[in-house]
Amino acid sequence: MGEATRIRTVCRGCHGGCGVIAHVKDGKVIKVEGDPKSPISHGTLCSKGLAITQLAYHPDRVLYPMKKTDKGWKRISWDEALDTLVGKFKEVIKEYGPESIVIGQGTGRDYESHLYRFANLLGTPNVLTAGHMCYVSRVAATLITCGNLPVCDYEGEPQCIVMWACNPQWTNPDEYKGEVFWRAYTRGAKLIVIDPRKGFLANRADLWLQLRPGTDAALALGFHHVIIEEGLYDTGFAEQYIHGWDAFVERVNEYPLDRVEEITWVKQDLIREAARMYATTKPACINWGVPTEQTLNCTDCTRLLTGLMAITGNLDVPGGNVFFVPPPVRTVSEFSRHRDLPPEQRNKRLGGNQYKLASRVALITPKAAWDAILTGKPYPLKAGLLCGSNPVTTRANASEVHEALKKLEFLVVIDFFLTPTVELAHMFLPAGTWLEQNHVADNWKRHGYILARQKAVDIGECWQDHKIFLELGKRMGQEWWDTVEDALDYLLEPSNLTWEQFKERGYLKGEMSYRKYEEKGFSTPTGKVELYSTILEKWGYDPLPCYREIPESPISRPDLLDRYPYILNAGLRTPVFFHSELRMIPWLREIRPDPIVEIHPDTAKERGIRERQWVYIETPRGRIRQRATLNGGIDPRVIVAEHGWWFPEIKDPGHGWDIANVNMLTDNDPESHDPAMGSTSLRVLLCSISPCEDE
Amino acid sequence: MKKISLIIFQRDCMGCHACEVACKQEHKLDVGPRFIKVIEKSPVYIPIYCHHCARPPCRDACPEDAIFRDERGIVHIKEERCIGCKACIEACPFGAMQFDEEREVAVKCDLCYERLKNNEEPACSKACPTRCILWGDMKKISEEIQERLLQQQMI
Secondary structure, eight states, X not given: OOOOEEEEEEOOSSSOOOEEEEEEETTEEEEEEEOTTOTTTTTOOOHHHHTHHHHHTOTTOOOSOEEEETTEEEEOOHHHHHHHHHHHHHHHHHHHOGGGEEEEESSOOSOHHHHHHHHHHHTOOOEEOSTTTSSHHHHHHHHHHHSSOOEEOGGGOOSEEEEESOOTTTSOOTTOOHXXXXXXXXXXXXXXXXXXXXXXXXXXXXXXXXXXXXXXXXXXXXXXXXXXXXTOSOHHHHHHHEETHHHHHHHHTTOOHHHHHHHHOOOHHHHHHHHHHHHHSSSEEEEEOXXXXXXXXXXXXXXXXXXXXXXXTOBTSTTSEEOOOOOSSOOHHHHHTGGGSOHHHHTTOTTTTTOHHHHHTTOBOHHHHHHHHHHOOSSOOOXXXXXXXXXXXXXXXXHHHHHHHHHOSEEEEEESSOOTTGGGOSEEEEBOOGXXXXXXXXXXXXXXXXXXXXXXXXXXXXXXXXHHHHHHHHHTTOOOOSSHHHHHHHHHGGGTOOHHHHHHHOEEEOOOOSOTHHHHOOSSTTSSEESSOHHHHHHXXXXXXXXXXXXXXXXXXXXXXXXOOEEEEEEEOOSSOOTTOOTTOHHXXXXXXXXXXXXXXXXXXXXXXXXXXXXXXXXXXXXXXXXXEEOTTBOTTEXXXXXXXXXXXXXXXXXXXXXXXXXXXXXXXGGGSOTTTOXXXXXXXXXXXXXXXXX | OOOOXXXXXXXXXXXXXXXXXXXXXXXXOXXXXXXXXXXXXXXXXXXXXXXXXXXXXXXXXXTTOOEEEOTTSOEEEOGGGOOXXXXXXXXXXXXXXXXXXXXXXXXXOOTTHHHHHTTOOOHHHHHOTTOOEEEESHHHHHHHHHHHHHHTTOO
């Protein structure tokens, strides 16, 4: 028994990035704690990160590859697993072409470079991620509007923070961590919160705008209206750096505040006050969250928020929304070899002609994949490889997802546990947790850092995801490296550091400079912020942003109101789980044992529902059960339900995937998609709620 | 010896539960005892934790003198003396006293006694993203509270 050694590494419990010290004794991690030297988290660590030992050493974790047989899952060797997969993929490629293989990931934490490289060199354009409605959609819309994703510069001391549909202290919205936000806020910044639900931040905010779920784009148009009408914008910037200003102003004029109030339920005076506060308190930043992307207004809402940053002169200035400069390393895009996907293959991307913005960032909307599997049109998908993905619980219209994945001829899933999605697969490959990886972490983010995630231990026969893609790639005859670390040396090469050297350094920060547009302009076709998008115009979409009514709302579907009188705001987050993960972790499940649906006390009374009672939530697609919690901080017309639920303790192969899974209720009809991005409307539906009879 | 206290500035608790898991890990606790626990009453969050009272009702209620307060003001349980009667649980006005059903003894926060010995801060406080878990001598804690109240324009 030796002393514990301390290994400095980086968490990946959510989108990762928080610094960790792992205590390793006798080849086992016995404890983790926050790394005070971390530039991201400064020593703090959340419940998910702190519970990693219970995940890594969980008795149900599968530590070796398996294949499904008539008698259930059977352990196999890595050689057999890889050879089977490669053999099957080669068969499909020969018979149907590489496009008949779908490669997918979930939230994709730091292995997208490897996953995409594998897919591109395989020749398939069909990569299925969460990106159509989460983060990548935001990146895509900002790329065509201002050339890059503008991120809050919390260390630049913003004087006003707009928390737009986000709760960074409970969840991880990619670049942001609650801890840096909190520092900026407690230095005295004003706080405006846009949220249908009164959470901790809304309660603390200077102004809280309780909007109707899904109407963010209309509210953003209201902000623009006030700022333009009252001349609060940066006229110099507008003249010099905005493309299509006059046309944009004309569009904004279509949204006077009385119309915006009618759409959003937010009082005109409050919109005016908030817009004034944001426009006149300098510098100010907008911290946006994923609900802005999970409607058919995804692209336009992102473009409108970018527009607010731009016209108020808060783009790329200290304390505003900035373009962080990455350290000099190879980008995810370069590593992924996107350029090597042949144009004829790119043209075959499912839904590519319809969702051109999604296609630009190399992904498909899931519906296109399910359709191809179920109908064989426009061509069949025959095989799939999913990494860290549980679409049965996390993608819209779960019943269809389940049916499609069940029908797929050959499915392999890389994961830690037998999830409901794994149970539909033919083979399981065991992934390493973040304690079991060497990686240049956060390289895909746009916050200006890369971080050394250093392996603390090996567990069972698990391989880090990167190694799985590397070994598969080599067997497919693709160009890879001998080892994971050799690939990291290649990634790091421009910085003149090897992986071994970088590991000692812990992290690298890009050299930041502000107002880069003064010298270089913006990376768009016109070199300006394209509030009028020449790219969308070229692709045949409306070049100006607008608000489209939510397809299933009291306004668009009054016919449904008798049966489904409430607005379901699906996707409530919890601080202890990440999407569909972690329900099997004892420390975390003890804190949140049940799926929670929040309802207003008046609504509860009206429906005869008591606190903690199990209730049915029903939409035109299906019915689920969750446990009611009364919350006076939501509108009585709105119901707010958690997402991602399945029950690892239910041992039959379905693991209760359809009991409390909010995506049994969501829709993936193309009519409800964002026209350019294919974002699914995961957030806003019509529903009914009633007490369970057996309660 | 200087007394040591731990107070949670409740106004700044945002219900993330990081403290709870940090505590579980530090004390190698399984499901069951929760030395620190945050009750969610959104948008307000109420941390339940041992206040290490100067006159601890748990100590006074214990029929076996198994509970004592050390020279630094930390309230401990001598587990070998605990008979598992749960009188302390009833006596604690904060609901902080816990019970280990496996071993049938009362268990509680020891203010991370072992960490303090190594000059490390309590595990809960270290994890907290809003740094609302304040600890140290009362002078230091009072100053920190005052600073927060001023910062938040509460005074």
